[in-house]
Amino acid sequence: MKIYIRLTLALFLVAPSLFAQEQKEDSIQTKLLNEITVIGYDANRKLLQTPGAVALITSQQIAALDETSVLPAMNIIPGVRMEERSPGSYRIAIRGSTLRSPFGVRNIKVYWNNIPFTEPSGSTNFNLLDIINMGSIEVIKGPAGSIYGAGTGGVVNIQSENQWQQQNYIGAEAMWGSYGLQRYSTTVNQVTENATYTFKYAHQESEGYRNHTALERDVIELHGKFDLSEKRELSASFLYSDLSYEIPGGLNLEQFNENPRQARPSNPFALGSEESDAGIDQEYVLFGLSHDYQWNDKLSNLTTIYGDFSFFENPFNLDYKRDSRMAGGGRTRFEYITPLFGFETRFTLGGELQSGVNIARNFENDYGNPGALNFDDELKSNQSLIFGRAELELPQDFFLTLGLSRNHLKYDINRLVDNLLDSAYRVVKDFEPVWVPRIGLTKQFNTIAAHGSISYGFSPPTIEDVRTNEGSINLGLRPEKGVNYEVGVRGNTWNGKLNFDISAFYFQLDETIVQQQSDRGTVLFTNTGSTDQRGLEAGFTYFAIQESEGLIRNFEVQLSYTLHNFVFKEYTKFEGDTLQDFSGNDLTGVSPNIFVLATTLETNGGFYLNGSLNFNDEIPLNDANTVYADAYQLVLLKAGYRWQISEGLRLELFAGVNNLLDQKYSLGNDLNALGGRYYQPAPDRNYYAGLKMHFNY
Template sequence: MLKRFLLFTLISGFLFPSFLFAQAPTASSLEDTLQLNEVVVRGYATNRRLLETPASVGLLTRRDLNQRFGAPTLIPALNTLPGVRADERSPGSYRLAIRGSAIRSPFGVRNIKTYWNEMPLTDAGGNTNLNALDVRAFGRIEVIKGPSGSLYGAGTGGTLLFSGLGVPAGKSTIELSALGGSYGLYGNGLVLQTGKNNSAISLNYNHLQSNGYRDQSAVVRDNLSFTGSFNVSPKRTVSMLALYSDLHYQTPGGLTEAQFLANPRASRPATATLPSSAAQNAGIYQKVGYFGLSHEYRWSDRIQNTTAIFGTTTDFANPFITNYERRTDQGIGGRTVTQIRFPNSPLPTVVTIGGEFLRNFTVDRNFGNRGGVPDSIQTDEELISRQSTIFAQAETELPAHFRLTAGLSRNDVRYDFTRFMVRSGGLPTAMITRNFTPVWLPRVALLRTFGPNISAFVSISTGYSAPSSQEIHPSAGGFSTTLNPERGTSYEVGLRGTVLNSRLRFDIALYKLQLRETIVRRSDAAGADYFVNAGRTDQPGLETQVAYDFVMPSSVSSASTFSLFRLWNNLTLINYRYRDYQQGTVDLSNNRIPGVAPTTNITGIDAETKSGFYAHLTYQFLLEFALNDANTALSNPTQLLQATLGFRRNMGQHWMLDVYASGDNLLDRSYSLGYDLNAVGNRYYNAAPGRNGMGGVRLSVKW
């Protein structure tokens, strides 16, 4: 009954919006209503309009992150961007790929750099605890696609730049929220903000829990974050970031196709040689703490420096089917960026120079797993990860509306591994160092504007990605002395702009990434992961974003019904293939790289009325793709319809109420959101829920 009511309400809101009008309009945030030729992005430290940025940058605003979808997770919002694919194989288990496959990441986020206001979130081992972050604490995310090592260090995937919720100047705000939905979903949140006395302070607490759609798939997460920015003088700003996340989620494990079709809600059953996921209480226990300080100093209008230092700690436990891993990470690091502007030179130029240093110390022990309780010790190991980057970039305005960007960085990655003997007759104590040869990564981009509304760019960038700590030192223990870094070169052309009086916006990018020593995942007979280099790969793709505004924010009048009515479509076409890949005696050259859909098409409708009602409809289609290197197993095509209908209204000058209902998988299609690639025993499938719904409320007061 609940499912039918939600479906009827959501569809009615789209088809018959006229009966939903009320009074007391609520304006959207300024950034959500800006046109393409007005949006400013921070990518590559340019702080320029997106129209003037010679790179593919995807932008998610607060509307995309916290209004378009009801579920408080980053996954659906990231999946609306062309070239980006986020998976949640079980609730809380995130995986992210930007212009590439997820073959390096059976779990977790690797080969992608992440920052929160210049503070690095990615550790020295190349890993990002993306599931430790709560989407309700963000107001904006920029996604830089492709290699960005000239400014952000090692990596061939891309870069994420997070920003917190905007704090209104001169105001204080308290917001309370609650949500509930199918399969025991429940959450609540508290936001405290103040923008008074030359400061901007935001405190966020968010709780989320769910029983999960599948057996052995429950999740509980608590997040606490504090951000503060203090203008201590006209030239000096000090910022602070503190995060704490306590996350536990169960891992149901992959199913074969027969098991998936017979009972998609089942967890991985026992076999003749291995127990089931439920019997071993398989899951993740993860506590993450982060504290960072940032200092910005403006010597003059032409010179400024931002320097950030941080420390992290992670307590991680993973009872798995075959073992029980306990890991502790302690990390420190810093980043400094100086910008020097020469606005009055014959060729106006902005020079950016800086560096970044990351260090992690990891203690990793493996035990036997006796029903979710650690048994006798199997391995006792330590790993020190170091990563350093120095970089320089120049952006020069040339005649005839051209702008040239040239950057160069030096990247150095080192691992020190120690294995201790744990029992008599076992492996002896060993110390191994892998100091990868430092590499220089250049990037050159040329952009030309054609009037105020259209621009085109070409770029060549290089990428370098050393094995992450979870690849060179997999969860089952050991240390690889043969796994090599992957190197890549990306060639890209792009065209973006607005036409038809800025009603029609478009952003088109055509690229080709050529990788050498591509890193791919393998599994042994027990299901434990290890990694190998797969030779050379070619990864060409086409990404398009098109949006049409039937109602322009600048033309909304007192007689208008809608304040926003937008139709948009994002399309990704790719043809990623192995070129030199020999697996034993089998030649896999020219096979498709698994895990990437050749076609991904996403269409959406966004509508907001001046009376306060809003509605969002999102349809995703993914063509079938390979699940293994041999291309003998294929996924099913994915069709996913999601919708949200809400009412947001100011009540007087101080109070605001937001009530919404959301539906997921409204077509009730059977699909897997996150496949286990190259899985042993053909256990590829992690079933996603059928048709389900949720609702929530937000109440805020400001003064």
């Protein structure tokens, strides 16, 4: 019955999609790089005036290829690697930051509609969001702690609004594909004189390529924007997400070559993934309010408050977890603009506070059911951030940015039950407050700008790093910290036909946190000595044909290249009674070379063709560098046709193929895995097709 209801919605409603008129507006915005404004370091500056590595993903790029995930769009950005270990299980690495992320997103701060989406403990459940909740995405690469706090990887800032937000429309999308893929979405947008109301719903399900990889997710978003007066604007965001997916587990090389579609089999020490019914079942509710107040021409304030609640259940091969999580907090920023020595100067002062409570229980896994209780914890996380920034416009088109923040984090772990020790106890991990400075300088030459920056970064361990699944509590785990030096140049040339953005950096990281596995296979964490991370990241967009009246209306080519020379500078550890020295080894989990070529072609007749080629170099899978994942080339294609049915109704049909070359690869490896279970096989060649409709009223 649910399928017929969703199909009916798909046939009569319309979701936001890429039609000819909207594409024209978006392509113009992309072409005029010197006019693009980004949130960046919480400054709302033109991109050419921003001293740092900031990338913008538009709604056009998000929807260009497979729309079941934002992964293809994220992976076009140089320096960014998004992985999907199985449907619904995502990891995001910005400049190699997945080294300490066995699952989920860590060491990266994520915001959604100005709301801190990252939990107070430091982890982000990125898979709770559907692409319908993403109108645009900004990515800051490298430390941004002077404004956003903890996280040496960077920041992902998501806005659900898009360029169709000022239209009255209703609509939907339906999509079907290989391995039981079904996707349906519905959007209703209403604009009044002083307000905009938006309702979004998306359902996605699939059986998955491998055994035990079924996924089902339902997302509802409500968003309202209200003009309270000429000076005041209020935004309200509500998100409900119901997510469940199965976890197939990692395979060793022999299993990977024999049958990549199998789930992790059982052994004498642990249940197999199917026997244990390994998976995630999470229900999540988020509500946030943002108030933007322009006091006068000089002073403004943006304040956001939020609260969220979730139930989390995770049967796994080794245990069974049940959590109830509640968090809340807010962020405020005052901005004051005044002339100084005849030049405009901006001063910013703000703060952010997050607090969370987890009721976390860990059981034995009794063939997919909770067995005997192992331990029962009450976990409290409190994180605070105070920041200040000064931006000075100097003579000769120089822009100077100075930033400083103070960061504090505290974990309170109250163990009510510990069957191993047969006792109860409480521990507190109170990290020393950290001051995080940053200085950046930009020089603009008409449509080209050069920039340089020096920034300090730190990243404390998440509460999942400190409190492991086996029950141990590692109070000795220390925060990562380091200094990032960066220079870059961006702009456009050839009469605006070529956009480019190139940056080089050197990041010296101390107390690097790496993941290891215990004798049972539980992931543990430890600090190494230090790492040296040198990189070059380059992105180019060439507008070969732009708004032509001939057969081909638009044709653009994107090229990105990532060179990461990351090594362990100092790293020794004991394996048994033997001291191993991994100093000088390549950083685990980081591909040294990534090359992406993406093209977009649109005809005046309504036909379009999008494609991408992604080359990933081999990846070291263990700290000893004795095992590497092979290099692979991933090709994605999507074609479609759009036409106007009537004045207010437009239709789009599309079809696509993923992994056109039928490569055998692992998109999301388990690093330092016990028993050599490094590999999470990705799907072979697979197909999809769908329908979109758009009705303006």
